Amino acid sequence: MDYNPEELDLLFNPKNVAIIGASKNQTKVGGQVLTNMLLGGYIGKIFPVNPKGEVILDHQSYKSIKKVPESIDLAVITIPNVKVPPVLEECVEENVKFVVIITAGFKEIGPFNKHGIHLQNELLRIARKGKTRLVGPNCMGVASIQTRLLALMGWAVLPSKQANEDLKISITSQSGTWGVVTMRSASIHGLGFSKLVSNGNEADLKLEDFVEYYGLYDDDTDIILCFMEGLRNGKKFKKVAAEIEKPIIVLKGGKTLAGSMAASSHTGSIAGSRQIYDSLFKQYGIIQADNSTDLVDLGRALAVLLKNKMPKGRRTAIYTGGGGAGVLTADFCAEAGLELAKLSDETIEKLNKILPPYWPKSNPVDLVATRNLGAFTQVLKILSEAPEVDIIIASLPIGISSSLKQPDIQSILKKLPKNLFKTDVLEAFEQTMVSSLKRIAKHSNKTIVCPSSLYHADLPSEPEIIKKTYESGVMIVNSSWDAARLLVKIVEYCEYLEKKKQLK
Incomplete structure (x- = not known):
């Protein structure tokens, strides 16, 4: 029709x-x-x-x-x-x-x-x-923030208008429950929400129809999230994907024989060959998520980095507060497909003026347990100005304030003598660090991602300190591995866009 x-x-x-x-x-x-x-x-x-x-x-x-x-x-x-x-x-x-x-x-x-x-x-x-x-x-139905439409079965919550940021996601899902859960999870983690449709059996309108609408006709959608079991009209999907300039992130179900059989009994979908779909996604610059958490993380990363902070290449500078963390991050980057940037003599000379004389003088940059708290942001500024660097993975202790508010930490602090542990000093340090980070990011075109074990992705809402870093185009993740795996997928998407631009 x-x-x-x-x-x-x-x-x-x-x-x-x-x-x-x-x-x-x-x-x-x-x-x-x-x-x-x-x-x-x-x-x-x-x-x-x-x-x-x-x-x-x-x-x-x-x-x-x-x-x-x-x-x-x-x-x-x-x-x-x-x-x-x-x-x-x-x-x-x-x-x-x-x-x-x-x-x-x-x-x-x-x-x-x-x-x-x-x-x-x-x-x-x-x-x-x-x-x-x-x-x-x-x-399960449909939802839209523009009209506060929540025509869904089950118990659903439409994100508040205050939760929506500049960049909004829209979801099309061949699993109803997954779509509703993702809508909620994305909102908790600072992603603006626009629309959701649960496709069901797709007797008429299909996933590729909603992708087309979100990608080419809906000004309120910036990032498209899909849960896909199978395509009914692969030819149309390819045509639409080739035209769309917005990021499409897909979580593909039915990759295994067991999953394929489950997809057939779930919505009647034909899941198809894993190799065929992997090839399709790669050809059309579709970002493939490994699981539900990965999908939301990718959406969150893109929502932050799309504000003029997308990677210009794979050359990555790493800096950490300890040598072991740097080694592991270098491994993660290599395994994921990022390149370790070779620091120039000029960059190393600048770092020599800040760090102790026994620092390794190479990438990863190790702060070697310096007592100079200002070194955290001074090193970042130098790397942000280095022309040989595209991406910076900087391990910063962001999340101290929210971490200190966790019930288990609070119970420990209450048992300590008064004034023995001054939380306000740590919180002030964090505020200063984030302010410096925002200032550096504002004047740099580098992609900056900060792994922090103090950041809790399972909090009921994003702490204000994390939101402030997002506003400056800096992404916070749980670990160096999260940083590497997310970045390489976004780099590949950027490379696809560049190739597409050259073919026009």
Whole structure:
């Protein structure tokens, strides 16, 4: 069916939503969707549809979609599978623009269940009678920060407007739960959120359609996150990926035989060869995440570094407070595919003036336990001005203040004699260090990533001190290995963009 991808604006930003199967019972899917819509603060009109026509959560319900007094942009269906086709027929007759079918029990039941396959084929046949587009079936719904739309089953939380930063992510997922969890996790870690769609069985609209919309038509999306089990239209995906200038990060499920079989029973996806997908992603500059944590970390890193701090090359300078950490970081960089920068005589001469005479005079730069606290930022400034360096991995003790607030640390501090351990001194040092870091980053085009074991990625929200470093384009990660693995994927993406630019 031909359509204008821009029409998907109405899916994510509808002026009204009908919830078919709405219920007072919040253990039912219809009750969950209505509750989420209300808690999310949706700015449009909500029309519950229920055969009883009763008042549900202070909203008058209607016995059918035909009784709703307005033309509907989005209908969400939560009723049993066998009842879906006739209700969808009514939606098409009423010219409902988009229908999200959360109900399961269709093609995902398996290739030998003819009833489920027939039901799903029937949905598409009915939709094709008019111009109604379908999301699902067997999905969790859609969400959008622009209209505070939270048309999701389960218990979901829409990020607050305050949590959104300059750069926003949008998610398209062939796993509903994964998409909702990722939305929450990304928001906790400082990523601005724009949109989420749980694709389900993709009877009509597919992952490649949403990637196309996010990448080419949606100004509110800067980074695209995908959970992909398989592609229905590989040709379209390749065409769209070649045109998109925004980063696409994919977590691919079904890489193994076991995973492929699970994907088939989950949404009816054909997972395909791992080698084929790896080759596809590499060819079109798609960043492949290793797991859910990696995907959010990559999104977080890109959100920080896209502000004019993307790597210009692979030449990496390392500096740490101890020799062992430097050795390990050098190993990690080499294993990941980064290059150790060879420091020039000029750079080494500048470092000689700051560091003790017995420092190694090579890269990695070892502070050799200097007592000069100012050396932390002085070394960073010198490396930030070195033309032979593209990337700096600088181990700085950022996260002291948030670390000191952890319950286990607090319990220890309370047992110590008063004034024996002065936390305010450490916190003041951290503030000074971060201020210097921001000042250095502002005047440098280097990519700077700071591994810190004091940084806790599992906190319920990003500490303010971490947010300040992000604002200056400096990324904080848990470990040197995290720094290396994230950086090499972003470097490869930058190399793809450069090659693409040269071919134009």
